[in-house]
Amino acid sequence: MGSRGELAGSAAVLAIAVLGITQSLRFRLWTPEGPGEGMFPLLLSALLAVLSLCAVVAAIRSPRLLGQRESSPVLRAKLFGYVAALVVYAALFSVAGYVATTLVVFVTVLRLIEGLSWRLTLAVTLGTLILSHLLFERLLHVPLPHGVLP
């Protein structure tokens, strides 16, 4: 993504800095007991605004900004597949329980995205579920969500 990415990233940080300044001003800057809760974040936001502005200017002035291409191609379908798998994991982890969610995500990633055989997919999935149950629930007593399962 190079300098275009640098420009977008620096501009996003600049936006965060501006948001930080406006939000910090809603708190007290000084109290009879000393500095208020808004002072430190306000100073940081102001400093961040200056630094991100410098980074934006540097990215704009960079000669690489125009006419550039990706250095290596990104497999977008596979990348989005992984992002979707992660989103499913995060959304269903506590609702459906970790066993059901792991089953769905592992089968999706191993079989559909990575194209492994059904036998290997099931072996890895079941092996992982058994080992994670023994390690986290039996040995370390980590209370994992089970959703509808007992």
Added chain:
Amino acid sequence: MDFFANLALGFQISLSPLNVMYCLVGVAIGTAIGVLPGLGPAATLSLLLPITFRMDMTSAVIMLAGIYYGSLYGGSITSILINIPGEAASVVTCIDGYEMARRGRAGPALGIAAFGSFIAGTFATVGLSLVGPGLARLALNFGPVEFTALVVLGLTLVTYLSQTSVVRSLMMAVLGLMLSTVGLDPIFGTERFTFGSYTLADGFNIAIMAMGLFGIAELLTLAGKPPDEANFARQPTRMRELLPSRDDWRASGGPIARGSVLGFLLGLLPGGGGIIASFASYAMEKRLARHPERFGRGAIEGVAGPESANNAGAQAAFIPLLTLGLPANVVMAITMGALMIHGVTPGPLLLRDRPDLFWGVITSMYVGNVLLLVLNVPLIWVFVAMLRVPYAILSPLVMLFCAIGAFSLNNNPVDVIIMVALGVVGYLMRKARLDAAPLLLAFVLGDTLERSFRQSLLIGQGSPLVFLRHPIAATLFAAAAVLLALPAVGALRGVRQVAETSPSPE
């Protein structure tokens, strides 16, 4: 001589078969826990604390200490193999350790981390035995003003961590500091930047940020690459590639020695000096290197120095706890809790009233360091063999471990969502050439900096000149200014020498 008599007393206790067993159990659990993302030493110690109630107190502290420094080594294993730092101090190890693994040098990286930790740990333990209590009293001269200056100096060092420009590194560090202000204000308890979310009221968790910005971001980066390029790291092909070579040792000797001293001195400071030590060591080695451009591309010095500093700092942190009753970090606070449950209050009287406990714990660290080495060096081939597992299989496993790690911190499913969101943000940051390492390290120090800064202003009645009136603080600020100026001077020189070809410093 008192020193040798004390040491003999300590070894008599720490070398008893029962205490050696507890130490072994501690370092083994610690290493295993360090390898699992999310479950850091603090969570593990909290889980195991009830077990120690029925144990002899010295044995309990020996086991808890073993878990702590065992977890530090365990954390470096995942940093090197899959780019997930086990805890904050391992963030620096990711930079060159993971790059070494990607180039098929996971074995030497793990080996130098183990040997470096052993040498630094032994050095720190000898140092603690000789001068620890005296130095801990000196560390009391560090008030809020000095701490502010020390953290600012530490933050200027992050500019040496990154492959990007000084401005972009500082920008990420300041962003990390800003993220640390999310949640309850440390002095008045006011909610800041939570936007009404109960989860954000506790602020961001360092483990979740590390898993998201490093682990999940790496997973997504590799997912976007063609199959022949998509592997966490390359498997070594020859047996002798599993351990550091003679050249590796030659390159690492200096960094290990310097990292040990730096880690020991900074670890004595109550307030988490050990974390600063790991990246101060990295910055120092990069500065001293003949070819600093190798750093960030798999330089073994970038693993040897910080790992040594990290371990020396962890062991030195026991001294403020045992001699002054000041816990340097969360782990020390839990250990202090264990002592207090047994009716012992750590502080200046501990050395006089319970020399058996004090020297037993100190000498157990010698034993623990040997056990850690004996346990881990033969296992390097096992850790490296994990790299044979193809990315297709390893990636869902990383997802599962990260999800369980994030959930187990507070039993809160929102933490898993935050981790995934941070993972996507981390991926986009990589594309935008925004480095996550300065952000994460600054985030860890943010709370200490804000607290010290506000207390300093209170001491100075609102005047920032208070920072110049304290000699230690003024010296540290001057050092920070010089460190910031050096890259700028270097860049200006470069511009003058090759005016027509050199790019601008930013």
